[in-house]
Amino acid sequence: MRNKIKLLTLGHQDKNKNVIEFIEILNNDEEYNYEYMIYGKIEKKTLIKLLNTKGKNNKITIVNRYIDNFKFNSLLKKADFIVIPNSTNYKFLQSGVLWDCFQNKKFFAAPENEINKHYLSKYNVGLTYFKEKKILKNMYNFNKKKNFKNFIKLNKDFSFEKNSFRFEKVLKYL
Amino acid sequence: MKNNLEILIYDPNFNSKGHYVRFSKYFLKLSVNQKKINKIIYFGKKLFSNKKILYKKIKYIDNNKGYYLTFFEKILYFKLVANLYLKNILFINKFGKNRKLLLLSESHFIFQFIFILFYKYDYSVVVVTIKSAYSYNIISLIKKYIFFIFLKKASVIISLNKINQKKLNIFLNKKTFFVPERSI
Numbered sequence: 001m002r003n004k005i006k007l008l009t010l011g012h013q014d015k016n017k018n019v020i021e022f023i024e025i026l027n028n029d030e031e032y033n034y035e036y037m038i039y040g041k042i043e044k045k046t047l048i049k050l051l052n053t054k055g056k057n058n059k060i061t062i063v064n065r066y067i068d069n070f071k072f073n074s075l076l077k078k079a080d081f082i083v084i085p086n087s088t089n090y091k092f093l094q095s096g097v098l099w100d101c102f103q104n105k106k107f108f109a110a111p112e113n114e115i116n117k118h119y120l121s122k123y124n125v126g127l128t129y130f131k132e133k134k135i136l137k138n139m140y141n142f143n144k145k146k147n148f149k150n151f152i153k154l155n156k157d158f159s160f161e162k163n164s165f166r167f168e169k170v171l172k173y174l
Numbered sequence: 175m176k177n178n179l180e181i182l183i184y185d186p187n188f189n190s191k192g193h194y195v196r197f198s199k200y201f202l203k204l205s206v207n208q209k210k211i212n213k214i215i216y217f218g219k220k221l222f223s224n225k226k227i228l229y230k231k232i233k234y235i236d237n238n239k240g241y242y243l244t245f246f247e248k249i250l251y252f253k254l255v256a257n258l259y260l261k262n263i264l265f266i267n268k269f270g271k272n273r274k275l276l277l278l279s280e281s282h283f284i285f286q287f288i289f290i291l292f293y294k295y296d297y298s299v300v301v302v303t304i305k306s307a308y309s310y311n312i313i314s315l316i317k318k319y320i321f322f323i324f325l326k327k328a329s330v331i332i333s334l335n336k337i338n339q340k341k342l343n344i345f346l347n348k349k350t351f352f353v354p355e356r357s358i
Contacts, residue, residue: 043242093303094335096193099356114337160203160357167204170351171179171211173330174274174298 005139007036007109008079010072010097013050014043019085023053023060025135032136036083039063039075076104081126081139086111101125102158105151107144109135123150178212181205182269185278186259186285187302188218189236195221200356201278201300202227215269217262230269232262237282252284259285263292270295274329280306283317286324298330300353304338307345322346 013019019038026036042050042064054060067075076082084095094115101108108126110116116128124147129135156162183201188194199221205214206224217232235258243251266275275297280286283306289297306321308314322345325331331350333339342350 089303089305092305092308092338094355096355099358103356103358115335118335118337155358158354158356158358160207163354163357164204164207166351166353168208168210170298170330170332170353171208173351174179174181174276 003033005032005034005136006078006080007034007083008075008081009036009038009040009083009085010067010075010100011040012042013038013040013085014046016089017046017085017087019083020046020049020053021086021131022083022129023050023057025129025131025133026060027053027055027057029134029136031134032140033059034136035059035061037061037063037075037079039065039067039071041066072100073104076100076106079106080144082106082108084108084110084116090115102151102154105148107142107147109139123154125150125154177210179208179210180213180215180273181211182215182217182266182273182275183278184217184232184262184266184275186262186281187237187279188234190219190234191236197355198278201276204353205276215273217266230265232265233258256284256288259288260292263289267292267294274298276300280321280324282306283320286320290320290324290327296329297327298332299325299328300332300334301325301338301342301350302334304341304345307341 009019026034036059047064050062054062082097082101084097091113098108098110098119109129110126112128112130120126120128127135127138127142183205185194185198188198198218202214202216202221205211206226211226214227215230216227217230218234220229235255237255270293273295275295277297277299279302280299306317309318325346326348331342331346331348332353333342333350334353334355336352339350339352
């Protein structure tokens with residue numbers, strides 16, 4: 001049997017963040033061994049739907065609780081992939097969790113939208129998913145060792161010095 | 175460009191939880207680091223000490239709370255939010271003369287509408303989401319129009335990612351800038 005893949009979703013969950021879609025994908029992918037934890041405050045209606053979709057799948061754990069920074073970081077460390085659910089809002093803004101992944105050198109799995117694809121095409125620090133795709137197989141095949149060096153590239157491109165230089169350019173027009 | 179720039183920083187979406195604090199801190203640190211910036215007046219709670227920063231207390235409201243209210247509760251909440259923003263904008267106005275205001279988010283249409291009407295001086299906006307640029311019904315069209323005017327009037331638009339930057343360039347027919355939302 002292959003090693004267990006540890007998946008994690010963090011933060012506030014509501015109807016805009018479609019974590020249910022990801023569970024449906026997992027429910028159809030019985031071949032692989034995984035453990036999926038959803039940790040964060042969950043809106044009431046979303047929680048009911050989430051529990052129904054989870055059903056008797058004991059590979060999935062749901063913890064409906066606000067998360068402090070210490071817990072956030074300790075959970076992040078243990079996970080293999082951070083799942084960023086398919087939010088309608090994320091077509092128009094980037095997820096903050098994405099930057100947590102960059103900072104903590106964690107690979108992520110997120111839906112295929114322009115913003116996610118932009119970062120992945122440039123840095124390859126994760127995978128995209130959609131309903132018909134068997135995400136777990138791709139996670140097993142993902143070359144973590146080879147792609148880990150891409151975090152160094154990310155570090156260079158988004159260092160404080162570089163961002164400060166970008167901001168300095170903006171100031172010329174203020 | 176002036177070498178002794180004085181800027182005002184305000185995040186209309188600020189609340190003391192989660193990423194808002196980190197986001198404000200980050201932009202304050204970027205600003206403090208600029209030689210051209212002489213003085214910063216930050217509207218909100220004290221985040222860290224620096225001789226360039228002067229903190230001015232201002233009330234903030236958690237906009238997310240309004241999201242789960244019923245229709246009638248939303249109307250009351252709408253009034254509360256509008257009133258608070260009006261007070262805040264009038265307060266910031268007092269400091270705006272000969273200074274540049276940097277808004278750390280576009281907030282929502284209530285804020286944008288009041289801001290267009292009451293803020294008298296020069297301002298720039300860090301655009302977090304471009305959702306308002308995509309209209310689906312009549313109400314969204316009104317929001318889109320307010321969003322457009324609000325950004326069109328701004329002297330500088332900063333986007334937090336390159337995809338939104340491209341879209342804003344087209345939507346506003348105006349050059350926008352890219353500054354990532356965090357440093358790694």
